[in-house]
Amino acid sequence: MELHPQLIQFGGSLIAILVLAGIAWALKLGGKPKLHDDADVARVADEAEDGFVAGRFSISRDGAAALARDQAGRIMVIKRHGNRFVGRTLNSRARCREEVDGLVVDTAEAAFGSVRLSLIDASYWADAINRL
Amino acid sequence: MPDFSPTQYAVPLFVVAILIEMIWSRLRSPEAYEPKDTLVSLAFGLGSTMAGALLGGFSVAAVIAAYEYRLFDFGEQWWLVWWAWPLAFVLDDLKYYWVHRAGHRIRWMWAAHVNHHSSQHYNLSTALRQTWTGSFTFGLLFALPLVLLGFHPVMLGIVGGFNLIYQFWIHTEAIDRMPRWFEAVMNTPSHHRVHHATNPRYLDRNYAGVFIIWDKMFGTFEAERHDEQIRYGIVKQLGSFNLLWSVFHEWIGMITDIVRAPWRHKLSYLLREPGWTHDGSRETSDMIRAKWQERSGQVQSHPDNPVANRNPIAPPHEAA
Numbered sequence: 001m002e003l004h005p006q007l008i009q010f011g012g013s014l015i016a017i018l019v020l021a022g023i024a025w026a027l028k029l030g031g032k033p034k035l036h037d038d039a040d041v042a043r044v045a046d047e048a049e050d051g052f053v054a055g056r057f058s059i060s061r062d063g064a065a066a067l068a069r070d071q072a073g074r075i076m077v078i079k080r081h082g083n084r085f086v087g088r089t090l091n092s093r094a095r096c097r098e099e100v101d102g103l104v105v106d107t108a109e110a111a112f113g114s115v116r117l118s119l120i121d122a123s124y125w126a127d128a129i130n131r132l
Numbered sequence: 133m134p135d136f137s138p139t140q141y142a143v144p145l146f147v148v149a150i151l152i153e154m155i156w157s158r159l160r161s162p163e164a165y166e167p168k169d170t171l172v173s174l175a176f177g178l179g180s181t182m183a184g185a186l187l188g189g190f191s192v193a194a195v196i197a198a199y200e201y202r203l204f205d206f207g208e209q210w211w212l213v214w215w216a217w218p219l220a221f222v223l224d225d226l227k228y229y230w231v232h233r234a235g236h237r238i239r240w241m242w243a244a245h246v247n248h249h250s251s252q253h254y255n256l257s258t259a260l261r262q263t264w265t266g267s268f269t270f271g272l273l274f275a276l277p278l279v280l281l282g283f284h285p286v287m288l289g290i291v292g293g294f295n296l297i298y299q300f301w302i303h304t305e306a307i308d309r310m311p312r313w314f315e316a317v318m319n320t321p322s323h324h325r326v327h328h329a330t331n332p333r334y335l336d337r338n339y340a341g342v343f344i345i346w347d348k349m350f351g352t353f354e355a356e357r358h359d360e361q362i363r364y365g366i367v368k369q370l371g372s373f374n375l376l377w378s379v380f381h382e383w384i385g386m387i388t389d390i391v392r393a394p395w396r397h398k399l400s401y402l403l404r405e406p407g408w409t410h411d412g413s414r415e416t417s418d419m420i421r422a423k424w425q426e427r428s429g430q431v432q433s434h435p436d437n438p439v440a441n442r443n444p445i446a447p448p449h450e451a452a
Contacts, residue, residue, distance in 0.1 A: 006185065010178070016147055017174035020257070021167050023151065027158045029165035047363050050332050050420055051427055079371065082166040084252040086371040111372040111381065 030083040034063025041066045045076050048087025052076060058125060060102070060117040067105070067117065067125050075129055077105045079115045088112055096129035098122050105129060133286060134211050138293035146300060150256045156306050157255070164305055168373045170257045175375050176247060177260030187267035194272060195285040204282035211287065220283045221291040221342075228295060228341035231274040233352070236336050236417075242406045243382040244269045250378050252365040254328050259303035264379050298342050299324075319344045322356045329362040332424035335417035367407070367420065382406075 024030070035041055041057045045068045054068035054076070064080040068087075077094075078087040093108035102118035103126050119125065157164040206213045235245035244265040251258050278288055302324040310320045319340040327338040337354035340347050347353035356362070370378060389401040389409075397410040407416035415423075424430065 010182065013143075013178050013181070017171065017178060020147065020150060020154075020174060021171035024154055024165050024170045025167040027154055027162075027165075029154065029157055029162050030167055030169075031162055033163070047330075048369070050424055081369070081371050082169050082252070082373070083163055084166070084369075086252075086369040088371070111370065111374060111377045113372070 032064070032080065033083055033085070034080075035059050035066050035078070035085070036063060041068050041078065044078050044085040045087055048076060048078065048085075049089055052087075052089070058117070058119045058121055060119060062118060065115050065117045067119070069128065075125075075132065077107060077115050077117075086112075090129060090132055092132050094129055094132060096126045098126050134290065136290060138290060138297055142297045142300070146256070146260065149301070153256045153304060153306055161305065164253065164255050165257070166253055169251055169253050170255075172373050172375055172378060173251055173257040173261040176264070176378070177262055179264050179375075179379070180260075180262035183264040183267070191267060191272050192285070195275060195279050195288075198276050198279045199285055202280055202282040206282055206284070210284050216283065216287065217291065220278070220287050221294065223278055223281075223283070224288055224291045225295055225340075225342045226346060227274050227278060228292075229339050229346040229350070231271050232339040232341065233350075234274070235271070236339065237405050238403055239382075239386055239406050239408070240402050241269050241271065243386050244271075246366060246382045246406075247379060249328060249366050250370055252363075252369060254303060254305055254325060254362075254364045256300065256303055258328070259300045265383065268383075295341050303328075315344075317343060317345060323347075323353075325362055325364075326354050326356050328364050330365055330367055331360060331363060332421045333357075333360070333430065334362070335367075335421055367415075367417070 035044065037059075038054075038057050041059060042054050044066070045052045045054045052068070052074070053070050055071050056069045057066060059066045066078045068076045068078065070076075075090045075094075076087045077090060078085055088107050088109065090105070090107065095106045095108065097104050097106075099116075102116065103122045104114050104116050105125075106114040117125075154165060206216055210216065231241075232245075235241040244263045247263045247265075248258075248261050251261055275288060279285060299319070302319055302321045304321050305325070307321040309315060309322050310318070314320065315322065319338075319342055323338045323340065323344050326334045329335075334354055337352055338344070338347050339352055344353065370381065372378070386401060390398050393401055393410060400408065400410065405416045405418070407414050407419070
């Protein structure tokens with residue numbers, strides 16, 4: 001059986017990209033940055049939405065997520081995405097539920113997904129988000 | 133007639149260059165790559181090739197039909213007219229500037245082009261993050277003037293291939309600046325980093341493909357600054373490595389907006405700039421930049437806003 005040349009080209013390309021991605025993984029490229037302090041959260045919040053000046057912050061214990069609130073009462077959830085951070089300003093469709101050691105924020109955006117945070121002041125944020 | 137596709141020959145070089153940059157990244161800047169992001173970028177490249185093969189037929193038929201109505205004829209052996217090649221390359225790059233600018237300023241075009249910008253990384257694999265849906269836009273129209281001038285579609289395909297190959301190497305943080313004379317004329321890693329940035333000062337700047345002179349001529353040039361760290365991607369970062377979502381998210385968003393909008397605004401959601409809404413609920417790049425300028429007191433050194441306008445002798449409508 002002879003394979004169509006374009007099919008061979010597709011198969012070869014697919015193998016090549018898997019190998020390249022595998023090499024990136026084997027070289028330990030990327031890493032897992034953490035949010036350490038308020039300055040980190042402020043920087044990421046401003047990057048996610050230019051001009052978002054966070055007044056109150058809470059960083060998840062693992063440093064992989066955070067919540068920030070600005071003076072206008074807007075709340076942003078921040079999560080680690082690969083080795084970068086992304087944020088979403090929450091709207092009234094967002095939902096939040098408390099768990100044993102923190103809370104889960106559902107952004108109501110399927111592709112972005114929900115964010116799990118381990119926080120000391122989980123109740124404060126749960127109330128604030130569910131009242132949006 | 134030449135039967136030659138420069139990009140096919142360049143693919144092995146792309147692979148080798150990405151490997152070299154990965155090793156550089158390992159030694160100097162491990163955060164420059166992220167394996168999942170790399171996989172998505174490369175899958176974009178593969179899918180784009182497949183989409184081109186499956187959907188490109190209409191475009192090819194259209195330009196061949198248009199060629200029959202050409203104003204000038206380079207003869208049956210048009211490929212032997214040597215000076216037509218560099219001329220076609222330069223004019224094709226001018227065409228690229230405008231189609232690229234439209235790709236950022238018209239949401240219909242942006243729906244296809246956003247794919248190239250959706251990574252938060254800037255490395256050689258990002259260069260291969262090419263669209264799957266370009267055939268569903270009107271980008272082809274930008275090529276018609278060159279075809280009607282008499283440049284054969286095959287010639288335009290070949291010079292366009294070289295244009296694409298040139299743009300591959302500028303997607304890197306491994307090179308800081310090229311020699312000054314080169315930076316003045318050519319598109320470079322420094323100029324193109326600006327183009328991929330989401331910092332307000334850099335939004336919708338440096339559309340050039342090969343020659344940066346087009347941006348300088350048409351008022352869209354912005355130089356990279358060392359005092360401001362660039363952040364890459366799109367204004368509303370995806371936050372997902374889902375390939376299909378990455379490919380189609382803006383099409384879904386645009387069609388949803390069109391369906392929901394009042395009738396008199398529907399066309400605007402197709403043809404106005406990304407971020408535009410009839411109720412002002414989102415922001416365009418111009419609005420983001422204006423707010424940032426107001427907040428920070430920054431005024432850009434930009435040809436659209438010359439020094440004379442920034443430092444008027446007297447306020448408007450007032451004698452000096």
